[in-house]
Amino acid sequence: MRRVLYDRKVNFYETDAQGIVHHSNYPRYFEEARGFFLEKINYPYEKIRKELNIDIVLLEIQVTYREPLFFGDRFYVEIILKDIDRFFFTFEYNVLKNKKTISTGKTKHCCLDRDSRRIVSVPNIISNLV
Amino acid sequence: MRRVLYDRKVNFYETDAQGIVHHSNYPRYFEEARGFFLEKINYPYEKIRKELNIDIVLLEIQVTYREPLFFGDRFYVEIILKDIDRFFFTFEYNVLKNKKTISTGKTKHCCLDRDSRRIVSVPNIISNLV
């Protein structure tokens, strides 16, 4: 499984004085979606951190905002695991409101050993998904 | 010195859809004011963490909101070190806009050893201030 749909509702504290969700919350929504993705493959991030002793690090993020989210909106983040090579992997995101894509995103990651802080291979639990 | 004035401007991302600063930012402003206070006594928090190997922990917080802050507002946080005993100390805060107190607050703290996570005496650099 490489594609998961994460369901979310806008919190009031995520809005700004333009009356919409502040753009800095989308990286947080994406992180929540990644967490949900890892749960769905039965390897929640807290388990990865403890059992494999690795941190998943974010190297790059891109977000495109087409239409805003408002307080009270229910939306979905479709998260798709894309390219994986030995050290890097990528997720793509579609933010959906009323079945319409209102925002898209992309993040690139690698894994660090939590003690040495050195890069390690992408763990099998992720690389095996492709 | 037990009283310091911390100068700040509202960031746009701190506002909400009511057009004002969201209340959850005041605990952050207070934390910044505490950091500024520790800098003024020449013991910035990062130095305390490293040299004394302690974390300053927050045990209680109270905030009263009388008038709101808006985007672009310049304001001051007056921070005052109050009661100190062996294990606990308290800060009080006045948020000032145009020389008027628009919000007040109070926080109670103790110190933990960063390794054992056990409570330790308030360090001299703080207890000596009273």
Next chain:
Amino acid sequence: MRRVLYDRKVNFYETDAQGIVHHSNYPRYFEEARGFFLEKINYPYEKIRKELNIDIVLLEIQVTYREPLFFGDRFYVEIILKDIDRFFFTFEYNVLKNKKTISTGKTKHCCLDRDSRRIVSVPNIISNLV
């Protein structure tokens, strides 16, 4: 109904360098719990804002932190509507982890007309609950 249990999981972005949930997130958890409470009485806050043209304003907050929350923790916020008079009402909160109260809180509110920004009576949908 005056008591509701709100279910939540800690997000990674809510943690800080002490390895625990930063204290400024508890006011946000309480706001989420209030939103959930209003949903449960079939009057979600976005409906209150639009239909009654009022903003619910936070006047005071208190939080006491006994034990921390960590990344990945599942917890509950028990929210209880307490005192109500003509203009003010109060919520109390218990943060529960493994059936143990690890944090408590209290917030005081009033309602403002969204146009005039003047205080208005607590709406019946809330005052009738007591």
Next chain:
Amino acid sequence: MRRVLYDRKVNFYETDAQGIVHHSNYPRYFEEARGFFLEKINYPYEKIRKELNIDIVLLEIQVTYREPLFFGDRFYVEIILKDIDRFFFTFEYNVLKNKKTISTGKTKHCCLDRDSRRIVSVPNIISNLV
């Protein structure tokens, strides 16, 4: 003037359980840098919002993270106004620590009339800078 250097220190509440600044804060640092840029050209954003009745909207953001920021770090955001056409403009960002670029970013913007929410030409105060 199209290039400004914005000076900042990491706040504790911006760190996460990896011990570094959480990536979602960089879009906020960039927003602060844009605010500082607008101040330097004597047109702070709150003045733009009020006098020109426009909101500056963010359409796209990209951030690349090379090395982390830690609690207590002092850093600079170099912000450069790049391409401008009738409706869109772009900023580029370099995050500098100890004179080394540790992160880069890019944001694309347009302007909306605050009442109609329709796109309007980039105001002269910005387009004249190129």
